[in-house]
Amino acid sequence: MQKSNSNSQQNASADKTREQVMAEREAKKQAKQAKKQKPITPATTIITQVEQTTITKKLTTTTTTTTKEQNQLQLAAAASAPSYDATVTNNAVQVSAQNTTDSLTNATGASEKTREQIKAEREAKKAAKHAAKSNKANSVDAVAQQLNNVQLTPKAAANETAATGAADQDKKKPALSKAERRAIQEAQRAAKAQGQNKNVTPTSGVAKAATSSVKATPVVSATPVKEPKRESESPAKSPSKPTTHKAEREWNVKLFNHLVSADKDASLFINDASVHPSIARLGVQYAQRTIVGSNARCIAFLHALRQVVQDFETPAKKEFGRSLDAAVKHHVEHLHKCRPLAVSVSNAYKQFKNQLMQLPDKPETELKELLGHFIDTYIENQIGKAAQAISSSMQEKITDGDVLLTFACSSLIQFICEEAKRRQVSFRVIVVDSLPFCEGQEMLRRLHACGIPCTYVLINAISYVMPEATKVMLGAHALLANGYVMARTGTAQVALVANSHNVPVLVCCETHKFSERFQTDAIVYNELCDPNQLVKDGKCCLHNWQTKSRLTPLNLSYDITPPELVSAVVTEVAILPCTSVPVILRIKPDIGY
């Protein structure tokens, strides 16, 4: 175990500073010593880690059903695989650090400390003391919570986890800052001390937490314990995260004060007993942007929903349909708190609610089966078959010699391109991408995997490549009732430039993403992402922007493309002008209301 880890660390060590390397070496040495002295402590930790890994992997694979999504989720699983290794190493280092704390502190303390780091440390210590005082059950939670607090905003990294690959994971791993590592150590030490006081188990606190929950139902345990861990090893953009988090919220852009950024409180993800584990897990995945994209979010939601339905037990003297409705409502609210619901998800939820209202009078198991069947058909019809229908009508539009221009990543566009490739049409694709999400890189990788020649540019170079393009194909987040297209920010710009070059713009969108909302600009309703994503690295001038009073980075999720910039919308029903959205909403009333 140690050796394989050291290999991977050596690969990554190129980006490390000398101090880090030295500290790590020392830590490893100590870990070895610790192993000899106390072979039990680190071993149990590693074993529990491995158990968790397998459980989570199982969970991940259960959710991969539709062919389209399978690819993506597998990639996600592959991407997360090396990160577990990282956790194990980390943990080993931490355990050793517990045994020989002083020397490691000296090693790391040798490098300069920033104020924030010291503050974070103090906070962690204080919290650790507090945890030691409280009783055992609470303290485990506290530790878990603390681990979360240490890394309150890891969704940036998590987002990239989905987009980039395993290789990137390896690169990012060493970026875990010392302050965080130390805070984690402190928390763990406190938990350990607390455990010894109570004479329950001599193992470390986190290991104990893991084992205790593993003993319970495996589905439950994997989620709440795993999340803080995963968060703890995902890299943060700046070490000042824990202390500046509160200040961050005060520096909202005035224009966007009405948009409340989603509450990323740790307790929300773990400590809510009434939330089903699959939903809690999904919530974290939404918040961290591990699951992005309208379709992926919808499918993941429906899978989680099916789990909820299956595990649902009607309370005594209550009706199945009603009580399930209430429970699902609670779950959806939880998801909404994690990240505002996608239009596709809220449409699916509405459909599901409709179904609940119309449940026949049958025994509970049959009803559950009925609902499960409904969910399956929803996924198959609304997403799978719709994609096929759109693809087949798009095939007529793609001919030899075409140069398709697309923006960011869309599973539907990918599907269409793959289909065209299968038909052996000779065409190429220009992938336009934008910082900070860089979803186009994922698109590029997928297209590259099926052998389609690609060109890749950033969005400000779009006028350079637009003259080559013969068609622009765009995915969408939602189609609004006034014909405006809501999509990843930058889409409107692509459509605008395409329009000025007289290139037709086709928006591909399934009808389950149609929304009855009206919106005319991207400011009234939007989603704010983590502004720290705009900060490139430590050398960037925006580094520590929180300390500059008047400066705010703004990271918008979506923008709105006016219908005059869109030539046509391709849906599974027909190829339509944008303005026909209300017509579709009317003939398909089950979506709208």
Add this chain to the structure above:
Amino acid sequence: MREQPLNEVTQLIHAVKMGLVEGSYSITNKTLDIFKYIIMSKTWQNADALMQIVRAQSRIMQAALPQETVTSNMARRILKLTREEFELLQAKGQHFADDSQASLSLHKLVTQTSENCVSVDYSVPQQGLREALLDHLQEVETELETSSENISVQAEEHIHSSEIILTLGHSRSVENFLKRAIKKRQLLTIIVAECAPACRGHNLAASLAHEKNVEIIVIADASIFAMMSRVNKVIIGTHSVLANGGLRAACGAYTVALAAKHYSVPVIVLAPMYKLSPLHLCEQDAFNMVGCAEDVIAYDSVPARDAKVYSPMFDYVPPELVTLFISNTGGHAPSYVYRLLSELYHPEDLEL
């Protein structure tokens, strides 16, 4: 046989290529120094010889630094100066006291006939030409030094309080202009598009953030359209202004200008006079340069192996998307640029 570059010219070319001298202003300044050195040197005996040297050196610079038009612009200025001074001195010498000879008025342009336009023989040695030229050069130098300030003093004329201004990347003129505006006007909101992949917009934002009474928002390039609906004015710098009033500006400027047009937001371009170049380049390929693609996508990433990746440096912005130019001499409409050019350069020098 081509002329050999002067030592100073070689040094300048090297410095620019190594990135030691950056920004149009410093390059222009250095070029001017070179020409001053040439004029002061004893290698030329008459105006014709001087013009030959200036032409040759500027051709060398142009060939070595095709993207830096300011060097040839400066050469054209010097050539025009030489012609003017020579003719003035000659006229004085022959007591040809015709004042209208010096200035090209519209009336003169219309009434001018071919017989008036006899080609002047510049090879005649002229007394006092060197001194007159150096005098005049001093004026050019002062103009250059004060150009940024002269632009920024016009800030008050164009910006009112609580305005929302969008800019792209980092231009020194824009930085000074906005700083001045922030001092004079209350409650400005300045939106800075970062201009990937170099993200020079971050520098501008950080520099402006030192001022008080201003709100600075840094956005990704992708959000330009989304934010444009709230923007009152777009103020951008440019790399050079082309003869038709179009711009060769930082990559992304076209999108900004187009989005501004879509929302009917005025686009103000800050361009000191030395950036005006008598070139007609309306195509991307004619003037664009592609930069290092490593910043766009890492070389070692899997998809980068087979994909073509571009990182162009400039954008062409057609004149119809520009509302106003602000130069150190005042505001100009894009349609007026040709006239400025004809005043700035001699028609025979357009081709160096």
